[in-house]
Amino acid sequence: MASGDGADACALLNDAARESVMEQTGASCADGIQDLDLDLGGEVTSSQIYSRAAFVEVGDSALFLTVGPHDWVIRAAGCVPNGDRPFDCVIDGS
């Protein structure tokens, strides 16, 4: 995304996350994802894997991943804590 390639970024998302981008932006995932307020340029500060789910902290936000057909895919991105409630995510494929 830093290089402006929305299609590559969308390839990392699972189906539900891609739909979330399209619903929010009214555009295709590759175009819409560029318009979202998503900053993934920070350093990976932690990554944890629990069976078929993973949690990665990047900069000031977090990613939730799940096992996809071939590799890990992102379910939710740009997530910040929300007290005891689920994280508040820019892209939410849950």
Place this chain on the structure above:
Amino acid sequence: MTSTRRFVRDNGLSLFFAAIFLAALVGQSFAGLASYNETQVAEGLRQVGYWRFVTSSNFAVDVAENWQSEYLQFFLYIVATVWLIQRGSPESKPTGEEGVESDEEQLVGRYAEPDSPSSAVVDGLRRVLFSNSLLIVMGVIFVLSWLAQSATGVIAYNEEQLTNLQAPVTWFGYVVSADFWDRTLQNWQSEFLAVGSMAALSIYLRQRGSSQSKKVGDPHEKTGD
């Protein structure tokens, strides 16, 4: 009688329970797989195959949480029956025999008989360990399976947390969590109820032919074997 038939006859009790244990464990693996995959589908996630499930923390925690409570049940029952009496129960020693009893009553050391195990005859640490081997083994298996429950439980719990877009917890956070103690205590309550029921019901009820029951004609007041 062939040696195989003799082996089966002499070890029938163990073989029967080993067989139904394995059958139930296999059954649990299929039921657990179906349940896990139902949740995966509901969350829009990929389903898993049988071998991936039976090697997962989700299956392991469901097995370990039940094992730890069974071994704790035996551990507590064995130690309680040393010191506590239940008048009328065949599960109890007769009144007045509380405690670890004398060497003469326990056939150890110089009171051992010709066919006593050698560990009952010798003095020192070996006899002490053998004299407490049942508690030691039950206790070790309980501790190991409870640790296994906590280790696999935190992974299974955190997978669920992440599915719900919630933060994962550390092992330390998990062992004081509601999920861990809910699983632990729901197992403990049923185990303690079971042994307590057996000790109490066997005062007044009989099962002809069972080693776990008083003889049908024994008085209710008769305690112990």
